[in-house]
Amino acid sequence: MTLFLPPLAADDFRFPPVSDALAHPDGLLAIGGDLSAARLMSAYRSGIFPWFGEEDPLLWWSPSERxxxxxxxxxxxxxxxxxxxxxxxxxxxxxxxxxxxxxxxxxxxxxxxxxxxxxxxxxxxxxxxxxxxxxxxxxxxxxxxxxxxxxxxxxxxxxxxxxxxxxxxxxxxxxxxxxxxxxxxxxxxxxxxxxxxxxxxxxxxxxxxxxxxxxxxxxxxxxxxxxxxxxxxxxxxxx
CATH class of the missing domain: 3.40.630.70 (Leucyl/phenylalanyl-tRNA-protein transferase, C-terminal domain)
Structure with missing residues (x-):
């Protein structure tokens, strides 16, 4: 099954609504962007966090339960x-x-x-x-x-x-x-x-x-x- 994730723009630190997060895998919301301080703080203030492996692209999550x-x-x-x-x-x-x-x-x-x-x-x-x-x-x-x-x-x-x-x-x-x-x-x-x-x-x-x-x-x-x-x-x- 192919998953579509909205790529984050390089010059825009906003994220999609957390209600758009996938059910499988639970909470996966967006891909890309960077780990700049401004983007990270935008993520945390929105209930989102980065989580990805060494070989993965940048992945952003907001699970259905916290x-x-x-x-x-x-x-x-x-x-x-x-x-x-x-x-x-x-x-x-x-x-x-x-x-x-x-x-x-x-x-x-x-x-x-x-x-x-x-x-x-x-x-x-x-x-x-x-x-x-x-x-x-x-x-x-x-x-x-x-x-x-x-x-x-x-x-x-x-x-x-x-x-x-x-x-x-x-x-x-x-x-x-x-x-x-x-x-x-x-x-x-x-x-x-x-x-x-x-x-x-x-x-x-x-x-x-x-x-x-x-x-x-x-x-x-x-x-x-x-x-x-x-x-x-x-x-x-x-x-």
Missing amino acids: AIIRPSDFHVSRSLRKAARKSQVTVTINHAFEAVIHQCAAIRGPEQTWITDQMREAYLALHQQHDAHSVEVWQEDQLVGGLYGVAVGQFFCGESMFSLIDNGSKFALWQFCHHFQAQGGQYIDCQMMTPHLASLGATAWPRDEFIHALYAARDTRLKAAYMPHVIADFRERQS
Whole structure:
């Protein structure tokens, strides 16, 4: 079966309506364009994200369901609390964006990651203009976990996480939820639902519900949500 996807114009950052996304494969909306900061922000503000392999053209998606975590709904299991009490980690924000995105790609290997060199450069450019952010988990001076994503008002659009220790990415997301909520954040978009995300408190929203919430929240400024600083220090809790 032949699929038709509208190619994106080089000089126009607008996207087709998300209601035009295909049912099979679910959410595929458009092809082409580029990964410029302006186009990426237009995509995220419209509920769209890029996802493609090394040999693929640029593909843009808006799935029929979206995995969303409300920060207050993050599920902290007893085992995670116990691990936190025994840990010696510090959690920071925007201390090592480039290292986090590198680890997110490296941990999956070149055959499985969508975080190509082109993608890393694009999101680093977004970070440099204060639209993409990272959360880091440190054990002594070693980066052992983290996540990164794109800020859109009261939404944070998560892109990827990694762990080099048990619970490394969970520590990052847990403490970011606390910080994000305190700064006025309402929703964390995790894109595609998985059993792992469901276990952390994510729920599946229909596309229309997600888009409605995004449009209502995307222009509301937060407090100092992304200033580089320590957001949690589990070493202090043991002193």
